Amino acid sequence: MIRRSLDNYGEDHVAAISSEVSARIDAATFGTGSWDEVPAALSSAFPGSWGGVYNMNFPENRLNFMSLQNMEPAFVKSFADHFAYVNPWAAYWASLKTTTIAASEDVYPARSIAKSEFYNDWLLPQNTEAAAGMKLVGERGEAVHVLLHFPLSQSGVYDKAGLEILHRIRGNFERSVNLARLLRTDVETVVADAALVERSRYAALVVSGDRLLRESNLMAEQLFSSGQGVAVRNGRCYLVDKDADARFGATLEKLAAGTPTRASRIAFRTAAGAWQVSVAAIPLPRPSPASILSLLPPRRMVLVLVVDLGLQRAEAADLASLSTLFGLTPSEIAFCKRLLLGESVTDAAEHLGITEGTARTRLKAILQKTSTSRQGQLMLLLSKAT
Incomplete structure (x- = not known):
């Protein structure tokens, strides 16, 4: 059994690895690099290991993002399809409420999960039973994980160096997660506003x-x-x-x-x-x-x-006057009624049994006949006609 000397991960080497991984994190954060490069840089510094970054929502049992590097494609796929959801270490990670960095052999040794499907069918075939990892707490049960998995025989050396590197890149990753959270909130707000x-x-x-x-x-x-x-x-x-x-x-x-x-x-x-x-x-x-x-x-x-x-019946008025005032056809009046009920063009098309393209053509004709240029102006006109 060959063990690396601790000298191979002295201060200069650890500092160089930390600097490289931090640079990859910053590049991915600002769109000049890929998130795949982060775990790739981490795993390349530890021969025989694989690196991973993934976002897991434990309460909803949903994998939101995943990048596993230096791993056979079949194992990557099986993790995404199945093993991410049966990982016995999930209970430990889910219990943490703040950013945490730990070595598996210190907090949850591989021997404690030796009877699990995850260990026997996924970890053991890769000979990467030991790990050093960091969890960054997200929102509502969501968490971002940074992992370095390696052979159990290397844990004596890799644990110490891996933990030190994770501590040094922690600030970069926390800044990235915080920025991503702010940007995501902005996107969600814009999408929600547009839906209304x-x-x-x-x-x-x-x-x-x-x-x-x-x-x-x-x-x-x-x-x-x-x-x-x-x-x-x-x-x-x-x-x-x-x-x-x-x-x-x-x-x-x-x-x-x-x-x-x-x-x-x-x-x-x-x-x-x-x-x-x-x-x-x-x-x-x-x-x-x-x-x-x-x-x-x-x-x-x-x-x-x-x-x-009850209000629907009162406000979905006959609108018969629209035929006289603007020359709208019965089908166009029916379309106007659906809009008055608060439906979108797509919803109105579904209820009237027409394609969305036909519905938009019909809306364009109605706008022309009523001398309105936008749907909002049309809605105001229709509300006055009820």
Whole structure:
């Protein structure tokens, strides 16, 4: 058995490795490099090891980002597909509430997981049972991990050098995560605001999969204040009907997780009236591999539209006068009614059984006939006609 001398990782060598990895982190942060280069630089300094950077949300059991370097492609794929979710070390990492740097043999030795599937089918075949790692705490159960895995026979040497390097690059990584968090919040805010632009007629709000309220329009805020239909408690949204709320919560979780679901509308009655809640996942921009947002990608959000069905009947007026005033056809009037109900062009097309292209052509014709140039002007005109 060959062991490296500690002299191979003296101060000069450790400083050089730390400087190289820090430079890779900064380059990835500002888009002049790739995140793949960070674990690659780390693993190249320790022969027989592999390096990794990944973002794992433990409560939601979701892998958000992953870069594993100096590893066979089959093992990379199996980690993403399965082993990330059965990693017995996850319990240790999930328990940490602050940035932590540790060696596995010090806090959670490989022998303690020797009977696990993760150890026998994934770690052991790679001969990289030992590790030094750093966890940077994210938000709502999310965490960024920096890992260096190596043969157990090398832990006596690699543990000490690996931990020292992780301590030295900690500041660079924390700055990157903090910047990514700020940029992600900005992106999510822009996306949420855009989702509400066309929906000013009825209560519209944007929530995350855990019900957290992200944005809402004036009608939604008035609805919250009334205590009818939808309530907000501790910043989270709930439907006032228990059974409807259970369906609402389950649907939000699926949409936020990207899980297919046929549920799109929930109707219920209360003493105050009848309500219809429509939900839809909001498309998010996909960060490029070179973007800092690939490390902390924007989280999925859900658009929620709440319609008071009693108010709907009152406000979906005949609009017959539009035919006389502007020469609108029956199909164009029907389209206007859908817009008055707070629906987007896409939603209106779905309800009317036409393609989105046809719907946009119809909207263009209506704008021309009514001498309006934007959808907002059209909505104002229609509201005065009801």
